[in-house]
Amino acid sequence: MMKPINVGLLGIGTVGGGTWTVLTRNQEEIKRRAGRPISIVKVADKDVARAQQVTGGTVAVTDDAMSVVSDPDVDIVVELIGGTTLAKQLVLQAIENGKHVVTANKALLALHGNEIFAAAQKKGVIVAFEAAVAGGIPIIKAVREGLSANRIEWIAGIINGTTNFILTEMREKGLAFADVLQQAQKLGYAEADPTFDVEGIDAAHKLMILAAIAFGIPMQFDKVYTEGITRLTREDIGYAEQLGYRVKLLGITKRSENGVEMRVHPTLIPEKRLIANVNGAMNAVLVKGDAVGPTLFYGAGAGAEPTASAVIADLVDVTRMATADPHQRVPHLAFQPDQLSDLPILPISEVSSAYYLRLRAVDKPGVLADVTRILGDLAISIDAMVQKEPAEGETEADIVLLTHITLEKNIDCAIAGLEALASISGKIKRIRVEHLHG
Ligand code: HSE
16 A cells, blocks of 8 residues: 655645545545545644644644644645735745645735746646635636647636625625625635625636636736726616626636736626526636637635635645656646746736726717717727616616727727716716627
8 A cells, every 4th residue: 555645734724624524535535546545644723723623633733834844744735824925935935845735825826926836846846726716616727738739719707706696696686785795704705805805806816827827928916907896886787687798707818919818807798608697606717719619617616625626636636746757747837837928918908898888967968979979989889778767856867888899998088088078977887898709
């Protein structure tokens, strides 16, 4: 019988606890797959009592994570503590000590991935991160290995469960954003700092990782355009629905003629698309390859056992590859490290999209003519339009427009022109529209 591979677990909260449970429950099957037992030999958690409770006193528990990273008996360090300060030190030290690393930490990789992968490359160790994007969905493996014949054209994903839950509740129950947020936090999917979810930052971290492996570009998180869902109203969700669309927080990365788009924002999607019907806290990622066409991956993007599923798959991979020549391994970012590309990242002003615009207009002759003239002068073509009657006792009405595809900077100009009209009051609401054609 082969000697077990020894794991040091950093963090035994939701995902760490799930990892412990699943690894224990399925150990026989996992051993048959990995070729040797995978055994957690040491656990670090700031809450030692909790760690002892979960592990039932069967392994050494400490509050000193560095001692796990430096333990000569540990072959693989699993980092599940999150954050980018201590986690970074621990991961870099583990690499320095020649240990393989499995992490679910999307923020760490999006911000410091270049440094971490370079260090791992130098030391000949693996840094595996399936659990960092879309929880239990094996999207990293799919894009990096399963689709490696393709030129990836674009990826569009619902990659934050908390916001998808909020948007689903807003649409189905007609609730306001603030009312649903608290409920979402109680369900335990939210980040430690929920602004990471609702402002789109968590999705942006994950999108950066997807873009890196899709196009073979280095991490450059500061270039991801990020807009969350806090300004979405139930009115907009309702109008979108009347026009045949659902509103989703999408992470989109696309290769265009001039560079790569990376953007996270609320998006109208035709309701007949499968991905438009991904509800609750579920995640889904659409990947368009030139050979395969569109592929859709769906599943739980958060939670204890779904995320543990990804962590343990990485442990199995590392176990199988630990003794292999580093050159035989799958490169961290899908492309050979000396083959990364310096494709430019497009600023949002250079991105092409269709748009939903909502205007508050005085109900009097000539207003629509002014609106269409401003759009026409910028060569922005209108796809659909709805005008609502003013509510009882009011003189202003909502006008909702859908445009054909245009450059974002043209829409910026149009919005400035429209907002300057005396007959238009307040700010114009803009939401991008993606048709996600195969
Ligand atoms: N806060 C994340 C989500 C957890 O809501 O999807 C998984 O990364």
